[in-house]
Amino acid sequence: MTLDTRVYVLDEISYKDVWLKCNQLIGATENTRFTDEQQxxxxxxxxxxxxxxxxxxxxxxGQGLCALLDVSYRPGVPLRSAEQAAAHDEDICNLPGGSWYDEESGPCDGSDHRPACWLEISFDTGYGYRGDNGEGCGDLHARLVAELGQWLDERTVRWLWKNEFTGDVHSGYERLIDLCSGGFEATAWYQTAVLPAISARIGEGGAS
Structure with missing residues (x-):
């Protein structure tokens, strides 16, 4: 089983720049093998x-990275327009693993469709992951999202992230703590990177 955390980049930005930044965050190098292709x-x-x-x-x-990384995009246009995000996709909505699928939830009402965005990023890590500093997969993903979010904020690019545990989509840093294991909020990176970002977003009225 794996934890798949999604980040939705809402504003226009080069997918290559985002790809390079995400690879930097997960420790990839110029020798890391990748594929860039139409789905x-x-x-x-x-x-x-x-x-x-x-x-x-x-x-x-199989390259020893802390997370599998993929970025979905369309050359020169948004990955999903507002109209596309609102539309009911029979192939997605009615299949297990789709944007809303739940055998007990009834017909799709569109409320759980994936958001309109320029890019969609996936960080995917096995539940059994343990980093050198003791972080688990949720701790790792909270850090990756926080560091990527700050990089995007510096470029005034809006973003959202999805907690796979709950299915909820959030617009800031505050709920990243939901991914973390007990006590991880006391670690140095959380205190020096995430908390200041949360405070800044709350001051702007943007955290949720």
Whole structure:
């Protein structure tokens, strides 16, 4: 089992710049193997590329990185427009693992559709992960999101992140603590990086 934390980048920015920053955060190097390709459509057991498919750039697994990383994008346009985000996608909404799927939730009402965004980033780490400093996968993801968020804030690029544990989408740093294991809020990075960012966002009325 893995923890897959998503970051939605709402404003225009080069996917390559974001990709490089995310790779820096997870410790990738110029020797890290990756693929940049248009995503395929699967139908009746076969895969093929359709003109409207999005693109994604992703690191190949098995390279010893703390998280699998992929970034979904469309060249020169948003990954999902507001209209696309609002539309009901039969292929996504009615499949396990889709944007809302829950056998007990009933028909899709659109409330859990993925948000409109320029890019969608995935950090994916096994539940059994333990870093050299004792951090678990949730601690790691809280740090990655916080550091990426600060980098985006410096460029006045808006962003959201999704907590896979709850399915909730948040617009700031405050709820990153929900990912952390007990006591991790006392660590140096949280005290020096996350808390000041939370305070600044609250001062602007932007944390949630």
């Amino acid at each position: 395929k459509t699967w139908r009746s057991g076969e895969s093929f590329v359709e003109p409207g498919n999005s693109w994604w750039i992703w690191n190949k697994p």
